[in-house]
Amino acid sequence: MGKYCTTCKNALQSSEAFCTQCGTPSQFSRSEVIHQQKDYGRIKTFVWCSVLVLVFLALVAGLFYGVLAFWSNQVGKAQPRASHLPPTHKVEIDVNSPMFSQGYMHAPNTEGYEGFEIGETKSAIEREYGRAEGAKTIDGKKAELYGNIGVSYNSNNQVSHVFVVPGKMTKDDFTDFHNGPDEISNGNWYYDTDKANGFSIKVYTSKNDIEAIENIMQR
Structure with missing residues (x-):
């Protein structure tokens, strides 16, 4: 149309x-x-x-x-961001000193030492003391290092062991100051003169050196 x-x-x-x-x-x-x-x-x-x-x-x-x-x-x-963490707190401990002998070797510290407490979370440790400066293996366990303190964590990222980790320390140097152990088992030394004080000192050794020291519940 x-x-x-x-x-x-x-x-x-x-x-x-x-x-x-x-x-x-x-x-x-x-x-x-x-x-x-x-x-x-x-x-x-x-x-x-x-x-x-x-x-x-x-x-x-x-x-x-x-x-x-x-x-x-x-x-x-x-997990706190690394940029928000404080500088690494490096604990200095003179193992062969009267202060360490009296305050650690002859006193109960089974719950931790120098502010590092058993059961604390890794994030809480890092918020207070920063990132570890390194790590070493102690008795098959990874220990993160803060100077002369080593910290191991369990599968829940909670502190399971707090070690004192001396620098270069030979067995002879250690026993010259602290005397020999009361017992040796599987290469580890135990200082446990008082059987009723509730704690024992466990010393982890290698061939010639002291690797770490731990204040544990009495065996």
Whole structure:
């Protein structure tokens, strides 16, 4: 069906929006109107689908960010960041001294020594004393070193052993000051003269040297 100008009745092409003769806006046929409405409906549907997709993606991104932030916060609480830790506290202990003999070799320290306590968490130790400066193996256990203190942790990251770790200390030098042990078992020395004082001194040795000393519950 042709299209005509409603004013001057001039024949119009279907694509013409204005009459070329008098300039009157052309009137669209019913089929053209329906076609335009369908096009508009399709465009509207596409726009709404696009909006819904964007909203969904925003919700997924927000949920992911929230989970990530929560996880990072929990990890931060469980393990302090290195940048927030104090400098490593290096404990200096003179093993062959009257102070050590009286305050450790002849006194109960089974719960820890020099502020390092049995049962404390690794994160608590590091918040107070910083990162360990190194590690060594004592009787098959990894001990993290803070100067002359060695700390071993159990599977729950709690302190299970607190050792005194001398520097270069030979067996002869040690026994010259503290005398020989009361007992030797599996290469370890035990100082336990008083059988009723509740503690024993366990000395871990290598071929010629003293590796570590531990104040333990009486055997």
